[in-house]
Amino acid sequence: DGGITQSPKYLFRKEGQNVTLSCEQNLNHDAMYWYRQDPGQGLRLIYYSQIVNDFQKGDIAEGYSVSREKKESFPLTVTSAQKNPTAFYLCASCKGNTGELFFGEGSRLTVL
Amino acid sequence: GIQVEQSPPDLILQEGANSTLRCNFSDSVNNLQWFHQNPWGQLINLFYIPSGTKQNGRLSATTVATERYSLLYISSSQTTDSGVYFCAGTQTGANNLFFGTGTRLTVIP
Numbered sequence: 001d002g003g004i005t006q007s008p009k010y011l012f013r014k015e016g017q018n019v020t021l022s023c024e025q026n027l028n029h030d031a032m033y034w035y036r037q038d039p040g041q042g043l044r045l046i047y048y049s050q051i052v053n054d055f056q057k058g059d060i061a062e063g064y065s066v067s068r069e070k071k072e073s074f075p076l077t078v079t080s081a082q083k084n085p086t087a088f089y090l091c092a093s094c095k096g097n098t099g100e101l102f103f104g105e106g107s108r109l110t111v112l
Numbered sequence: 113g114i115q116v117e118q119s120p121p122d123l124i125l126q127e128g129a130n131s132t133l134r135c136n137f138s139d140s141v142n143n144l145q146w147f148h149q150n151p152w153g154q155l156i157n158l159f160y161i162p163s164g165t166k167q168n169g170r171l172s173a174t175t176v177a178t179e180r181y182s183l184l185y186i187s188s189s190q191t192t193d194s195g196v197y198f199c200a201g202t203q204t205g206a207n208n209l210f211f212g213t214g215t216r217l218t219v220i221p
Contacts, residue, residue: 043211048208099142101200104154
């Protein structure tokens with residue numbers, strides 16, 4: 001089945017450690033996105049990529065990094081520079097030029 | 113960016129009741145979508161509705177782009193409808209979806 005797969009679903013990390021969240025899609029979508037959600041809040045854009053080897057900062061990119069070496073994959077690294085990394089992270093991809101987004105199941109990161 | 117206001121913020125319904133959720137935008141939007149976030153956190157697409165009206169079973173949505181709002185109707189609500197409903201849209205020429213803070217719906221049996 002086509003879809004967006006995020007891993008891991010749950011992740012614990014110590015302060016000062018970097019962690020990478022995986023996002024893979026087999027929908028043949030060009031654009032991919034990373035959002036962050038805090039409790040009781042909506043989603044905020046971290047980074048997005050419209051084509052391979054290109055990506056743009058969103059509203060809250062500080063402390064995060066991404067790469068887009070393959071169309072199917074858009075991993076997000078949460079670095080030690082991110083001051084408050086505990087959150088729910090959602091990856092999405094966009095169908096063609098319509099702007100219609102589809103989301104993965106999310107990764108919940110907790111910093112101890 | 114645009115501001116997205118959703119109302120009501122919380123809603124409790126008896127099973128079988130109908131409801132209307134509203135989404136207002138501070139500026140013109142494109143690519144308006146409605147999502148349902150289930151208890152496990154996954155965002156499920158409900159409607160992609162830049163304008164007009166669509167229906168899918170017990171749910172329907174209407175967007176009046178010229179007046180910068182959208183409505184989501186839920187009829188004959190069921191306990192499985194519980195969760196948080198988000199609307200989101202992009203500004204003209206932009207790729208970033210701006211989200212509201214959601215409406216938390218609880219349907220009680």
